[in-house]
Amino acid sequence: MHSYITKRLLMIIPTLIGAAILVFCLLRIIPGDPCEIRLAGTGLYVDEAEIELCREKLGLTKPLLVQFYHFVTGYVTWDLGESMWTGKPVTEEIGLRFQLSLQVAIMATLVAIIIAIPLGAISAIKQDTWIDYAVRTFSIAGIAMPSFWLGILIILGLLIGTQHFFGEPWMPPIYYVSPFEDLGANLAQLIWPAVATGYRYSAVATRMTRSALLEVLREDYIRTARAKGMLEKIIINRHALKNAMLPVLTIIGIEFAFLMGGLVVTEQVFNLNGIGRLFVESVGAQDFNMTQQLVMLVVVIAVMTNFVVDLFYGWLDPRIRYG
Amino acid sequence: MTSLNPSVATDTLEEPKAMWIVRALGLIRRQPLASAGGFVVLLMIVATIFADVLSPYDPEAADFMHMLTAPNADYWLGTDMFGRDILTRIIYGARTALFVGFTAAFIGATAGLILGVASAYFGGLFDLIVQRIVDIIMAFPLIILALAIVSIRGAGTVNVIIAITIPFIPQCARVVRSSALAIREIPYVDAARALGFSHTRIIMRHMVPNVMAPYLIMLTTFVGQAILLEASLSYLGMGVQEPTPAWGLMLQGGAEEYAESAPWVPIFPGLAITIAVFGFNLFGDGLRDVLDPRLRSR
Numbered sequence: 193m194h195s196y197i198t199k200r201l202l203m204i205i206p207t208l209i210g211a212a213i214l215v216f217c218l219l220r221i222i223p224g225d226p227c228e229i230r231l232a233g234t235g236l237y238v239d240e241a242e243i244e245l246c247r248e249k250l251g252l253t254k255p256l257l258v259q260f261y262h263f264v265t266g267y268v269t270w271d272l273g274e275s276m277w278t279g280k281p282v283t284e285e286i287g288l289r290f291q292l293s294l295q296v297a298i299m300a301t302l303v304a305i306i307i308a309i310p311l312g313a314i315s316a317i318k319q320d321t322w323i324d325y326a327v328r329t330f331s332i333a334g335i336a337m338p339s340f341w342l343g344i345l346i347i348l349g350l351l352i353g354t355q356h357f358f359g360e361p362w363m364p365p366i367y368y369v370s371p372f373e374d375l376g377a378n379l380a381q382l383i384w385p386a387v388a389t390g391y392r393y394s395a396v397a398t399r400m401t402r403s404a405l406l407e408v409l410r411e412d413y414i415r416t417a418r419a420k421g422m423l424e425k426i427i428i429n430r431h432a433l434k435n436a437m438l439p440v441l442t443i444i445g446i447e448f449a450f451l452m453g454g455l456v457v458t459e460q461v462f463n464l465n466g467i468g469r470l471f472v473e474s475v476g477a478q479d480f481n482m483t484q485q486l487v488m489l490v491v492v493i494a495v496m497t498n499f500v501v502d503l504f505y506g507w508l509d510p511r512i513r514y515g
Numbered sequence: 516m517t518s519l520n521p522s523v524a525t526d527t528l529e530e531p532k533a534m535w536i537v538r539a540l541g542l543i544r545r546q547p548l549a550s551a552g553g554f555v556v557l558l559m560i561v562a563t564i565f566a567d568v569l570s571p572y573d574p575e576a577a578d579f580m581h582m583l584t585a586p587n588a589d590y591w592l593g594t595d596m597f598g599r600d601i602l603t604r605i606i607y608g609a610r611t612a613l614f615v616g617f618t619a620a621f622i623g624a625t626a627g628l629i630l631g632v633a634s635a636y637f638g639g640l641f642d643l644i645v646q647r648i649v650d651i652i653m654a655f656p657l658i659i660l661a662l663a664i665v666s667i668r669g670a671g672t673v674n675v676i677i678a679i680t681i682p683f684i685p686q687c688a689r690v691v692r693s694s695a696l697a698i699r700e701i702p703y704v705d706a707a708r709a710l711g712f713s714h715t716r717i718i719m720r721h722m723v724p725n726v727m728a729p730y731l732i733m734l735t736t737f738v739g740q741a742i743l744l745e746a747s748l749s750y751l752g753m754g755v756q757e758p759t760p761a762w763g764l765m766l767q768g769g770a771e772e773y774a775e776s777a778p779w780v781p782i783f784p785g786l787a788i789t790i791a792v793f794g795f796n797l798f799g800d801g802l803r804d805v806l807d808p809r810l811r812s813r
Contacts, residue, residue, distance in 0.1 A: 211654060218664070219663065219666075226666070333789065336743075338743055338788050338789070340747065344785065449656070450656040452659065456747075457658070457751065460750070471659070472752075472753070474666070475663075483663055487655065
């Protein structure tokens with residue numbers, strides 16, 4: 193097991209190097225120049241010298257290999273450079289916002305699990321009944337519905353609902369409070385984005401739970417359990433569902449890694465100052481360095497999540513051995 | 516196609532002109548969800564082509580006499596904060612969505628198709644390198660990659676198409692490769708090689724036509740995804756720019772501020788996105804069931 197973990201961790205390194213190369217190349221090979229776009233955005237007349245000055249400041253005039261060297265060694269010395277917009281170190285800007293995004297991500301995952309597993313299970317047990325069709329429509333709608341629109345609808349619902357029941361409209365608080373300081377205020381702010389993101393996330397997991405459970409329910413040992421008169425409830429919970437969890441866990445893991453992408457839009461809707469918002473702002477402000485580092489952060493999260501999911505397999509299914 | 520039941524078959528014999536209606540009805544009965552999806556797709560195509568005929572208003576001209584009008588007989592879905600008819604902008608928005616969605620999906624899927632088949636055909640080092648690059652690109656969430664591309668190219672319709680297309684290529688390449696690997700082992704590929712055909716000819720004439728099923732399925736799924744991505748990017752202000760009518764953009768322009776006083780401003784464009792993506796997904800699922808039942812894993 194230990195040797196597997198070490199091996200698996202070592203395998204992460206080439207992926208990360210590959211990702212670094214890709215991000216680096218993508219941002220430099222695709223035609224387009226952050227300096228030109230940035231200066232063109234001002235609407236004023238810009239001469240060549242000014243663009244050249246900007247390029248020099250961003251370090252874009254140096255040879256590509258030197259640029260790449262600085263990019264990679266930054267991770268070793270933990271000097272990721274400064275934001276080109278605020279001038280503060282990238283690590284500081286990200287650190288400020290990471291807690292919020294992580295919390296929303298975890299809450300969204302919980303929301304997704306709470307929705308997906310019971311719905312998926314009911315849908316599989318009541319296969320081809322109206323319940324099954326309702327659940328499937330609900331989950332396909334989750335994939336089709338943009339999470340930012342769901343966010344707008346939730347805000348709209350909150351405003352109208354509170355107006356109707358309490359006489360005055362209520363909006364979730366705007367400022368982030370750490371859950372360790374005031375859990376109530378924290379949840380009042382973050383539960384809504386977690387629901388908006390979690391619903392979409394649950395859609396894929398619901399479909400996976402359904403199909404995995406359907407497959408397991410056809411196994412011989414389920415028939416044996418039924419034949420010996422075991423309660424259906426125990427058959428489903430103890431025997432079927434547990435064995436159907438493996439693919440569901442995989443999909444939840446994969447989706448968690450992609451949650452950061454979903455957060456980009458949701459944070460914008462709910463006015464949350466998180467990683468996603470920072471991403472959108474740095475793209476908008478042509479903050480080249482910040483964008484680059486944020487993309488890397490997302491990749492690191494994705495790769496690490498896959499690693500953790502792999503380790504979970506062995507725990508969930510003892511038949512899987514790591515050699 | 517021939518498995519219609521006898522009563523229907525005799526009907527069609529008596530009335531050959533109505534055959535297509537019977538066929539269509541049969542299709543709807545066998546694939547109700549896919550037909551619903553197909554209907555949405557058809558509706559969008561009609562809206563795209565006949566946008567100028569269908570809508571009586573100008574999608575871009577502001578009308579300050581009719582700002583934020585609630586839905587009524589003149590403005591079926593109401594007007595936005597610039598007095599522009601929302602239904603008109605949704606119809607024209609279909610044009611933008613379909614244009615961006617189809618272009619990105621087509622280029623992305625086709626590039627992925629060629630790359631995937633080539634990767635399977637050549638194998639060896641070429642395959643290994645391509646697959647590792649595919650692995651790495653697939654570690655990026657779609658929207659993150661798209662935003663990164665927008666950050667260097669700036670916002671705008673063409674850049675949005677590029678930003679959406681690039682992440683599609685590896686996805687399609689991966690799926691197509693797995694189908695193409697099986698085809699590569701079929702003797703006719705060896706025969707073609709023995710006849711001295713060029714690599715390009717074998718790939719384009721002998722392998723590509725045989726992986727059309729996964730390609731078409733990916734293509735339809737991509738259109739839905741691209742519409743959703745375009746809407747997200749436009750909503751973030753990184754996509755299609757005002758005054759071009761685009762669904763995501765309609766939600767961005769202060770839709771949240773007007774959420775309470777004028778709920779029709781945020782509700783209808785979002786509904787349009789949802790229905791469109793829903794339609795393409797259902798259509799894609801149906802296509803998958805018809806073309807390649809083996810892929811019915813999820």
